[in-house]
Amino acid sequence: MTDYYLAVDIGASSGRHILGWQENGKMRLEEIYRFTNELENKNNHLCWNMERLFAEVVNGIKKCKELNRLPKSIGIDTWGVDFVLLDENMQMLGDAVGYRDSRTAGMDEEVYKIIDEKQLYARNGIQKMIINTIYHLYALKKQQPELLAAAKHFLMIPEYLNYRLTNVIKNEYTNATTTQLVNADTRDWDWELIDMLGLPKNIFGKLYMPKETVGNFSEAMKKQLGFSCEVVLPATHDTGSAVMAVPSNNEDDIYLSSGTWSLMGIERLIPDCTEKSRLHNFTNEGGYHHRYRYLKNIMGMWMMQSLRKEFKHAYTFEELFTLAYIGRYFKSTVDVTADCFLAPASMSEAIRNYCQQTKQPVPQTEGEILFCVYNSLAKCYSDVVQELEEMTGSCHKDIHVIGGGCQDRFLNALTAFYTKKDVYAGPVEATAIGNIAAQMLKAGEFSDLPEARRVIAKSFAVKKVNNNEFSFEVNNIRSVG
Structure with missing residues (x-):
């Protein structure tokens, strides 16, 4: 009998339910459900529709029942x-305000009145980004203190969805580190910092590691779905x-998790919370089995996704990079980590404004705008590689x-062109694969993560990028700013 494992992988623009199993020594995948996800304007804030998200989670699980492929977990x-x-009644307080919302404007300076930015990084090693949870919580303290006063539980988005399935509350370590409220050395909530900020300590629960059981479906969910399952x-x-x-x-390999965000870095066994690391703006996010993801957050495909929505023609992504290739002689570049690209009313206008303000030629055509983004992203990747090599020696x-x-x-080809590294592409559904791998590790199908990665390497297409696929005549590209 085949053991199936279901990954519910939800991103900022879409979600998918993917079944995974082992067959003849390889991991197999099947996508069984997909849905869209986006921020909605509600009460003058950008919010996630949590009822809709949970309904979609349930819809995808129902699909398993329809296909008679009931997951082990x-x-x-x-x-x-x-x-x-x-x-106290386990009901949501307020809205699930999204990270792109502007309520955090100025909150970094408010936090730094309490704890110096250098000291904050020395405690948690997390990259300074205005989207971080610490600034959202402090915004709540300033703007809606009654919500914090009434709160009994703090749950990240997947933890809330888990609770809705099981009636069990468990906070998870890797996601908790993105709050900037976890101590990098103790791998637990930084209780002293939480006290300093005047946040209620009682809302933060014990941190659990990947592979931990949350619980089984609640009685209500069993009745609704027609079967029971471990979460x-x-x-x-x-x-x-x-x-x-x-x-x-290979511990020296660099990863680039490429999606709405680009996350570029390496795995480490100890964090680097030094002042030099802070100045380079690297982050030490928690990983599987107490590893650290030493990386930098880059705006990523979000910029292309936003432009695609603005353009009058509904281009495919293949057509987008064809247009970008046509505009490859355009030389201006932008800082793809700049806050002005986080949630602009118009991404194309934000790019034009940036070029104008930095006294560079302003892109006019769709091809020029697209190449400006592609070129800037690849150049940023190259800069991060150089910084990583400086930091690690x-x-x-x-x-x-x-x-x-x-x-x-x-x-990919531009990345290889700029970094002068061997670039390998794949697997595509990396997040779902990693999710399923954790479940398989829990079930004992793999002895450890290295074994899981060996199986992943032989199960999914990984292609070396052909540096000669495109011709780049992009010499004398101007530096940002």
Whole structure:
């Protein structure tokens, strides 16, 4: 009898239910359900529709029943940072405000009045980003203190969905680290910091590691779905799951998790919370089995996704990079980590404004705008590689591009062009694969993560990027700013 494992992988633009199993020594996947996801304007904030999200989670699980492929376990992963608060009756307090919302404007400076930015990084090693949970919670304290006063539980998005399935509350380590409230050394909530910020300590629960059981379906869910199932914690932060699926056990390999965000870095066994690391703006996010994901967050495919929505023609992603290739002689570049690209009313206007403000030629055509983004992303990747090598003192030969963005042949080729590294693309569904791998590790199908990665490497297509696929005549490209 085949044991199936269900990964519910929800990103900022879509979600998918993917069944995984082992067959003849290889991991197999089947996508059985997919749905869209996006922020909604509600009460003057950008919010997630949690009722709709949970309904879609349930719809996908029902599909397993229809296909008569009942999973041995289920794991849910999502993006990081965002959370909900529950009151004493286990009801949501307020809205699930999304990380792109502007309520955090100025909150970094408010936090730094309490704890110096250098001291904050020395405690948690987390990259300074205005989207981080710490600034959202402090915004709540300033703007809606009654919600924090009434809160009894703090749950990240996947933890809330787990609770709705099981009636069990468990906070998970990898996602908790994205809050900037976890101590990098103790791997637990930084209770002293939480006190300093005046946040209620009682809402933060014990941190559990990937592979832990959350619980079985509640009686109400059993009745609704027609079967019972164990819910297991994967690395509930999607990047944590994606990195588990890197098809290599070479500690010197760089990964680039490419999706709405680009997460580029390496795995380490100890954090680097030094001042030099802070100045380079690297983050030490928690990974599987107490590993650290030493990486940098980059805006990623979000910029292309936003442009695609703005353009009058509904281009496919293949057509987008064809247009970008046509515009490859355009030389201006932008800082793809700049806050102005986080949630602009118009991405094309934000790009034009940036070029104008930095006294560079302003892109006019769709091809010029697209190449500006592609070129800037690849240049940023190259800069991060150089910074990683400076920080580690090592030469990193290979880059593994994983996730949906690894299908973008043009960006992969540009990355190889700039970094002068061997670039490998795949697997595509890295987050779901890592999610399933954690469940299989829990079930004893793999002895450890290196074994899981060996199976992943032989199970899914991984292609070396052909540096000669595109011709790049992009010499004398101007530096940002």
